[in-house]
Amino acid sequence: MIAVLGAPCSVRSRAESRAAYNPRMKRRTFLTTSSMAAVGFGVSACSSNPKPALVARRPPLYLAPVKASWDRIIRTTVGLRPHRDAGFVLKPDKLGDKLLVHNYGHGGAGMSLAWGTGLMAAEFATEHQSRQAAVIGCGSVGLTCARQLQRRGFEVTIYALAVPPNVTSNMSLAGFTPESGLVVAEQRTPQWDAQYRRAADISYRQLQLLAGPHFGVSWLDNYSLVEELRPPNPGTPERPSLMAGLAVGQDVLGPGEHPFATKYALRSPQIRIEPSIYLENLVRDFQLWGGRIVIRKFETPRELATLREPIVINCTGLGAKDLFGDQELVPLKGQLTVMAPQSDVNYHTNGGVPPVPGASLGIHMMARNDGIILGGTSQRGVWTLEPDEVERKRVVDSHIAVFAAMKGGRA
Numbered sequence: 191m192i193a194v195l196g197a198p199c200s201v202r203s204r205a206e207s208r209a210a211y212n213p214r215m216k217r218r219t220f221l222t223t224s225s226m227a228a229v230g231f232g233v234s235a236c237s238s239n240p241k242p243a244l245v246a247r248r249p250p251l252y253l254a255p256v257k258a259s260w261d262r263i264i265r266t267t268v269g270l271r272p273h274r275d276a277g278f279v280l281k282p283d284k285l286g287d288k289l290l291v292h293n294y295g296h297g298g299a300g301m302s303l304a305w306g307t308g309l310m311a312a313e314f315a316t317e318h319q320s321r322q323a324a325v326i327g328c329g330s331v332g333l334t335c336a337r338q339l340q341r342r343g344f345e346v347t348i349y350a351l352a353v354p355p356n357v358t359s360n361m362s363l364a365g366f367t368p369e370s371g372l373v374v375a376e377q378r379t380p381q382w383d384a385q386y387r388r389a390a391d392i393s394y395r396q397l398q399l400l401a402g403p404h405f406g407v408s409w410l411d412n413y414s415l416v417e418e419l420r421p422p423n424p425g426t427p428e429r430p431s432l433m434a435g436l437a438v439g440q441d442v443l444g445p446g447e448h449p450f451a452t453k454y455a456l457r458s459p460q461i462r463i464e465p466s467i468y469l470e471n472l473v474r475d476f477q478l479w480g481g482r483i484v485i486r487k488f489e490t491p492r493e494l495a496t497l498r499e500p501i502v503i504n505c506t507g508l509g510a511k512d513l514f515g516d517q518e519l520v521p522l523k524g525q526l527t528v529m530a531p532q533s534d535v536n537y538h539t540n541g542g543v544p545p546v547p548g549a550s551l552g553i554h555m556m557a558r559n560d561g562i563i564l565g566g567t568s569q570r571g572v573w574t575l576e577p578d579e580v581e582r583k584r585v586v587d588s589h590i591a592v593f594a595a596m597k598g599g600r601a
């Protein structure tokens with residue numbers, strides 16, 4: 191809200207007047223309008239006081255600062271996002287007399303989109319008369335696909351070289367970021383967009399229903415820390431924004447209304463997935479529903495053809511590059527540095543310091559039960575699972591700067 195200091199109390203800004211006379215006006219709209227007004231957009235000057243001083247009236251938000259320091263680091267993890275410039279592959283195919291369904295290549299969005307692509311893969315399977323399916327892969331994509339098949343009456347066996355916690359999915363941040371590192375805009379086609387749209391909608395709904403203490407899925411406030419307000423990018427009619435309808439509106443916190451050193455903090459609730467809790471529960475549910483897990487590596491499609499199940503679903507992520515020769519698959523190496531958890535910190539931040547020239551990605555922090563997660567790297571075509579010290583230093587030092595500058599001081 192805006193206070194117009196030095197003006198008679200009967201004089202209000204235009205935003206305040208509208209709010210006062212329209213009790214049905216949404217608080218979010220009002221907050222956004224008034225915060226914009228605080229920085230000089232749309233404030234009506236009081237005629238008796240043409241140059242009112244403006245200060246924020248919403249009480250400053252208090253957030254416990256993250257204790258960011260090198261001596262609180264407990265681990266650094268690396269994962270390779272399975273990216274394709276043309277986006278994920280979701281289609282039926284043939285493998286001898288078997289039905290083969292491909293469901294892989296989810297880039298930086300495989301925790302977000304998996305329930306949706308899993309359901310759509312299961313729909314291809316239901317066109318077959320058999321109700322016995324083999325799912326290859328035990329990450330987020332394989333496990334959710336297996337559950338979607340079980341929900342439709344299939345007897346499912348998962349075959350995988352590795353199971354949680356030794357899969358890429360465990361190395362994920364993992365926010366609800368269905369568009370992240372997923373597709374190159376110029377390569378989007380209407381057909382792919384339609385698949386994406388449906389998968390994202392299904393997943394968004396499913397993850398909302400899993401929120402609660404049990405599954406490691408919850409909502410938390412995300413603060414984007416910025417110096418300038420920019421209108422959201424709606425995309426073009428041919429290529430609409432991939433996030434349309436998939437995010438809660440932002441509340442603009444202006445100067446004095448938030449504890450960060452940037453001018454604005456754009457707050458919006460976002461779904462958080464805690465990979466260790468989530469994947470363990472998916473494994474448990476899969477087994478409770480009668481599913482079997484077999485540890486096995488496949489070198490060629492011909493080996494898959496020897497399986498007893500008439501339906502095979504390929505959820506091998508980056509593994510599909512060698513197994514099926516998909517040369518479009520490329521790793522986007524990501525690493526997370528984790529500090530000891532803080533029970534008083536339960537929020538997520540994006541940015542907060544000027545971007546470092548040449549940095550692979552902007553920085554972000556997410557509070558989880560298993561630690562304070564610091565991320566912000568995406569290195570295309572890098573296959574090593576060794577941490578990159580330069581990137582680690584950038585991400586950690588940047589976060590130390592963000593949280594040392596927070597009002598309220600370091601906790």
Ligand SMILES: Cc1cc2nc3c(=O)[nH]c(=O)nc-3n(C[C@H](O)[C@H](O)[C@H](O)COP(=O)(O)OP(=O)(O)OC[C@H]3O[C@@H](n4cnc5c(N)ncnc54)[C@H](O)[C@@H]3O)c2cc1C
Pocket residue numbers: 268269270271272294295296297298299300301302303326327328329330331332349350351352353357358359360361362363364365366367368370486487488489505506507508509510513523524525526565
């Ligand atoms: C740092 C980082 C941050 C991320 N942040 C997010 C985020 O915020 N939100 C989000 O949605 N996503 C995020 N991601 C991306 C997400 O983690 C991936 O998209 C997702 O894990 C892919 O899941 P998957 O099941 O396809 O692959 P995996 O988890 O890698 O599972 C693949 C499975 O296939 C098996 N397999 C492969 N080849 C073979 C073979 N030949 N034979 C037998 N088994 C095989 C593997 O053993 C494994 O079980 C992030 C990733 C990283 C690294």
